[in-house]
Amino acid sequence: MSDGATPSKPNRRHDLPRGEAVYRALRRAIIEQALRPGDKLPEDVIGERFGVSRTIVRGVLGRLHAEGLVELKLNRGATVARPSLEEACDIFEVRRSLERDVVRRLVGRVTPRQIALLEAHVAREGEARARGAAESIRLAGEFHILLAELSGNAVIARYINELVSRCSLILALYGRPHSPDCAVNEHLEIVAALRSGDAGKAIAVMEHHLDAVTERALLASARTPQRDIRAILDAYAP
Structure with a gap:
């Protein structure tokens, strides 16, 4: 890598x-x-x-x-x-809405094999921390794409793929540097919430994570x- x-x-x-x-x-x-x-x-x-x-x-x-x-x-x-700041805010708003639906679809139906796939991906994110920011950025986004793919809705998965990619532009333009540990720990919490089968908890954890991503993304001026x-x-x- x-x-x-x-x-x-x-x-x-x-x-x-x-x-x-x-x-x-x-x-x-x-x-x-x-x-x-x-x-x-x-x-x-x-x-x-x-x-x-x-x-x-x-x-x-x-x-x-x-x-x-x-x-x-x-x-x-x-x-x-x-992306303009207004467009960036719109993109994150749509992404939050779609990812809430992804979690709703997965809770109660996620299989042990799917949990294992998610855990393996987060493990790759952890390993990437030592190799630099570029790979960590890509893998963090791919975690959300994987969630969407596992939900079984191909249309949502395609939209999430595009939105996650556009969010990387927003992070590059407006965001502040942050530790990749944030994404890894937050992704582990999402996987644990899905494993628990508690829909309310899983949605709350995802919303907290996306709120944190949005906060990290929309802070600095664009130069x-x-x-x-x-x-x-x-x-x-x-």
Whole structure:
């Protein structure tokens, strides 16, 4: 896996179309906050680093734009999205509502195997603490995506996936640094509440956790200096 400064290059599977490989790499770089809100995403630089045509790059950027991760402006190219503070508040409000429903669906129906999957994921989060912030950020978000997938509702899972990804932008733009211990301990509490089968407790624990995430995310003012995109993409290109 990766560390905070120099993430390991993701393996490029031979059965993946080139566009899919570029999409996954750029999405991961955004979620891990290697690419930050406001960073320019020049088609020629991306194409050069990943060895693909600008047509493929445009398709990837369009896909990321549809997910709210990239902004496309006529004659100005693409940049990593910069959600407004109002939009950020709206995103967290919708996320809280959907994740409450996820917990309601899981309580009383979560299986021992699913609990084991959640515990294994949180254990990976704990191990990632020593390797740096980038991996911890990604795994923390993937915990919530896993919960949504286990709920059995594919539509909710898709929306949670998008919302969690957009929350990583908000954390990069407005958030303050915080210990990854926070996420790990809060996720352990969620798993314990689900195991208990107490719906009220499980929902309360999830709401407390998301309130804490929201508080950490919406504090600082947004300032994004220009950075070397070529050097950042080198760590994600195959």
